[in-house]
Amino acid sequence: MDAEVLVIGAGVSGLACASRLAGAGVRAVVVEARPRIGGRVRTFRPADGGPSLELGAQVVHGDRNPARSLVGTETAPRPAAARVVSGRVGRPMGTLARTPHPPWLLEARLNAEGAPAGVSVNGWLRENGGPYPVASEWFRQTWAADPERLSARGVAAAQRDDTAGRGEFVVCGGFDLLPRRLARGLEVHTGRPVRALDWSPGRVRAHTPAGTLEAERVVVTVPPAVVARGALAIEDLPGDKRRAAADLVPGDGCCVVATMSVPAPETASVFDADGASGFVSCREGRPEVLVVAKDAAAACVRAATGPGLSALLAVALPWTARARVTGTEVADWGADPWSGGAFTAPRLGAEDAPARWAEPVARTLFFAGEATAAGTRPPWVQSAIASGTETAGRILEAMGR
Structure with missing residues (x-):
């Protein structure tokens, strides 16, 4: 056997699961399709050493969030200017407070x-x-x-x-420090996608381009959508699992850092209530503009990436109309084959799908990730950590540890 437990996916949930297993003396091996760890955590660092920006998970929610015990955090700063765009006109966010x-x-x-x-x-x-x-x-x-x-x-x-708990916090030095901290001491193989998984009770075989890995048990932490569309084929997966995977559709998401030819004159955060760009922000004295768009707005941002990006930004941040876009960094989560979207929200008619997806099969196949929490906990980093550690607990119980 290559491992006692094979963990598929080196996102926060998979790393949290492997970390707890390793701490209990279990040989856990993590395999990740991408060339990096972190899953839907992705941090952009400007070449000149300026402040980092987040193209995936944005903030740590709550003063009791377990992520805060793993990395240094500070209270998320309040922008000097907060605005809302409605009818393509920007107004102070305070106008909404007066409605x-x-x-x-x-x-x-x-x-x-x-x-x-x-x-x-x-x-x-x-x-x-x-x-x-x-x-x-x-x-x-x-x-x-x-x-x-x-x-x-x-x-x-x-x-x-x-x-x-309450409050919002940023990770000092960038959110990607969290998966790095979780991965310390673990055996992690990046750039090794699992294309197919076959199993029998007490034994699994994961087939990758670099060869087959064998283990006694496996934890699938990739989003269910990856399984539903066959990017990860699991042999003899029960029908209720397949239906749960099909029901757990992540929302679309697209994030962009646009570097402008001139620095921002102010620190601002803009909510686009017209649904074209999601949330747009900039920092005084810095040339980067961050766009975080979900669902229909993600499609708008995706379509505008290129010549149309300047016009899109100018609606939210008028100062950008006097500048050129000199570079972009795009995290298109909806187009990412190993994500299929941003995260999974509770959907009408599929309220029981998260619990069905989380249920182990034959004490051999285990499942974790933020999708298992939809409708019971927010689908953010604290739920990913909790899902990973709770699944590790189930495995330890199955192993009699």
Whole structure:
């Protein structure tokens, strides 16, 4: 055997799982398709040594988030200027605070009151005096999902049951320090995609371009969409697992760092309520502009990457109309074959899919990742860590350790 436990995927969940197993004396080997670790964590560092920017996971949510015990964090800075774009016109974010139904207050109300089963977020907004298009886009960008298909009950439950605490924090030196810390002391093989997996109770064989790896057990931490479309083929996968994988569709996501020919005159954060660019931000004195777009906005940003990017940025940040785009760094999560999207939100009609996906098979196949938490916890880094460590606990129990 090459390992006692083979972990497929070197994202935060897979590394957290392998770390706990290794700490218990289990020989765990991690294989990763990409040439790097981190999964949907990706940090951009300017060539001149300027502040890093995040093209994947953005912030650490909560003062009790387990990530904070692993890396140094500091409170996420507040931008000097916060704006919202509506009708292609930028206004101070405070104008939303003066409206009868600011999106963040509607979000807090939903989280506190919950919602009945079978109601979408847009349906809940309509039942509470909506449609509230600005709030609808707010939910879309927060959850990377169409609010007509996003479960209001799942959103409320995930937020209510989250134990990470309050506040938002940034990782000092870049978010990719988190997977690096988790990977310390582990045997990790990057650039080694598992194309097919066959198994029998107590034995698995993972087929990669570099050869076959054998182990007693396996943990699949890649997004279910990777399995659903056959990029990772699992032989004799039970039907309920296949249906769960098909149901757990991640939302589209596309992030871009655009380097401009002149530096930003201010530190600003812009929410595009028109749905064309998601969240756009810049820092005073720096030439980089960060675009974080999800769902329909991701498609707009993807289509604009190139000659149309300047026009897209100019709506959110008018100062960029006087500058040229001199370089771009793109993280197109929707087009990434090993992600299939940003993350997995609770979907109407698929509320039980996360639990079905998380269930082990024959004490041999185990599953982890943020998708297992959809509708019970937020699909962010704290849930990825929890899923990995909890799955490791299940494996140790199965091994009698």
